[in-house]
Structure formats: structure tokens, C-alpha cells
Amino acid sequence: MRHWLDRLFILCTALCAALPVVIIVFIIGVIAWRGGGALSWEFLTDQIRSAGADGGIFYNIAGTLILLMTAFLVSVPIATGLALVHGVYLKNERTKERLWLLLSVLNGVPSILFGLFGLIVFVKYLGWGKSWMTGGVLLGLMMLPTVAVAFIEQIKSLPRHYIEAAAGLGLSDSQRVWSVVMPQCAGGLVTGSLLGLARAAGETAPIMFTSTIFAGATIPSGVKESPVLSLPYHIFILAQDSFDPAAGTNLWGTALVLLVLVLGLSLLALPARLHIHEESGND
Numbered sequence: 119m120r121h122w123l124d125r126l127f128i129l130c131t132a133l134c135a136a137l138p139v140v141i142i143v144f145i146i147g148v149i150a151w152r153g154g155g156a157l158s159w160e161f162l163t164d165q166i167r168s169a170g171a172d173g174g175i176f177y178n179i180a181g182t183l184i185l186l187m188t189a190f191l192v193s194v195p196i197a198t199g200l201a202l203v204h205g206v207y208l209k210n211e212r213t214k215e216r217l218w219l220l221l222s223v224l225n226g227v228p229s230i231l232f233g234l235f236g237l238i239v240f241v242k243y244l245g246w247g248k249s250w251m252t253g254g255v256l257l258g259l260m261m262l263p264t265v266a267v268a269f270i271e272q273i274k275s276l277p278r279h280y281i282e283a284a285a286g287l288g289l290s291d292s293q294r295v296w297s298v299v300m301p302q303c304a305g306g307l308v309t310g311s312l313l314g315l316a317r318a319a320g321e322t323a324p325i326m327f328t329s330t331i332f333a334g335a336t337i338p339s340g341v342k343e344s345p346v347l348s349l350p351y352h353i354f355i356l357a358q359d360s361f362d363p364a365a366g367t368n369l370w371g372t373a374l375v376l377l378v379l380v381l382g383l384s385l386l387a388l389p390a391r392l393h394i395h396e397e398s399g400n401d
Contacts, residue, residue, distance in 0.1 A: 146381075149373050156371025166333050166347070170356050171365040175372055177336055181250070181346030182319060182379070184338070185329065188254020189261060189318050194311055196258075197265035201307075204266075205273035206291055206299060218270075225263035229323040232256045236328040247343035253329025257321060261314030265307065272306025273299060316383035320376060322350040349376040 164174030200217065208214050233256065240252040280302065284294040330348040332355045338344035349372055356369040 146377065149370065149377055153367075153370035153372075153374030156367045157374065161368070161371060162375070165336075166352075169333070169365065170352070170368055175347075175349065175352065175368075175375065178347040178349050178352045178372065179375065180337060181330065181335065182349045182376075184250050184346055185253045185257055185325065185348060186315050186319060188251065189257035190311060190315060192255050192258030193262045193265050193314060194307070197262050197269060197310065198307060200262075200266045201269035201273060202295055202299070204270050206295055221263045221266055224259075225267070229260060229321050232260055232324040233327050236324060241328055246341060248327075248329055248331065248345040249341055250329050250338050250344055250346045251341045253325040253346070253348075256324040256328060257318040260321065260324060261311075261318050264314035264317065265310035268310025268313065269303065269306045272303040272309075276302055312383050312386050316380045319380050319383065320350055322354050326351055326354070349379070 161174040162179070163176050165177050166175065167173030200221070204214055204217050208217070236252050236256045240246045240255070241248065246252055276299065280298050281294060284298045289297065325348060329345055330351045331345045332351065333347070335345050335347050338346055353369060353372050353376065356365050356372070
């Protein structure tokens, strides 16, 4: 009887593991099938025309990359500092738990609240208007917990004898950070950054009121009143407001481009981490 129960448990576990994979593959297949027909060199290099029914998404891609680069530059230094404070400098376990709780709470904040915060603080109070900088800062705050937690976990997995050997040589905390922690744990920072960027790339709520518009923007030349186009908001508007079949084709094509960007960042996380870990091991 126990033998059959074990087999039944294994079967149920396998089905539970396979179900999300099948759903994901189905979604990817539908987007690829419906959006593949829109992809062309002109679609990727032209600008939007006729309310999305014609033209391409060049400035949408450029705007999304600008937002992601800004988010990266905002989140990585702060996340690195928080992870090093948690993993190296803080000695009080209770304070460490509070910092971990803070990161967990920040990770659970709904994205629309980040958008409202940006609207009140940056758009209204600071007078930036719709700006790529606002969107980048908000996305950076959103991906901050992902980057910090990945780096903290990597620091926790660092073999204890590495730290003890560095301490035995008389190195200070800062010297241990630069000579041991950063070289050995850089893989966690890279992994967290790529996963955080993959999440940020698909967010619409934080940027729709603060940094992006549907048409009329190119490459920003300033900070105030310098909105950009973006892939998620483009998809949102076409899905909500357009009944033109041509726009529908462009909608699925844009979704496919965004999917490729998100999957690319996610898939890069593993080999990038392994590559850096191998290099640090050889050193």
C-alpha cells in the first residue's frame, strides 16, 4: 500500500511541476504564432504611425532600454550596499532580521503604489512632469529587493573559511569585501540584476502615469517633461483602445518583442552567474 502511495505522490508532484511549464509554453507559442507575422526589419526600426496600425516600435524599444538602464544604475549600487551591510558589516542578528523584513515588505508592494508615489513626489511635487528619470527610479526601487536578496543569499553561501582566512591575515571588513566577498559573490549580483531587469521590463503601472506616453516621443534630451515610449504601455493601449486588425497584428508583434527581451534577460542570469563563478574560482 505504501509503495502505491509513494508512486501516487510522485505522479502528483510531476503533474504539478509540468502544469506551469505547459501553460508557459502554450502562452509563448500563442504569442510567437500571432506576433511572428508582424516582425520585420521595418517594424523594428521604424517609428509608430496611424495610432499603432502602421509603422514600427523603434522608439518603444529605445525607451524601454532607457528605462531599464536607468533602473539598473539606480538599484545596483543601493542593493549592493544593503547586501554588504546585511552580510558583512551588521553584527546584530536582530538588526539583520529587520533589514531582511524591510526588503521583503518592499518586494511585496504592489506596482501601482510605486506609480502613485512617483506621480505625487516626482511628477507633482518636484515638478518633473512625465520623465524617463522618474520611470527609471521607480523601476529601480521595484527591482531593488530582487537584486539585494540575490546578493545576500550569495554572501550567505560563501564558504566560511574564506572569511576566516581573510580575517586571519588581519584584513578589515572593507578589505574583506573587496578581496573576498565581491569577487566570489559577483554572480549573485549579476543574477539578481538580470532577474530584476526582466521583471521591470514588463511593468506598466509604475510608468504609465509618470514616464511614458503612447506616441510623439523620441530620444529624451532632458529630465523635466521628457517622456519616452515603451513596449508595455504600447501593448496596453493597443489592447484597450484599438479595433483595427492591423493594429492587432502590431500588438502581438510588440508582445513578442517584449517577451524575447524578458526571456533573454532571464536566461542570461544562469550562464552569467556560472561564468563569473568559474572565473572567480580560477582566480
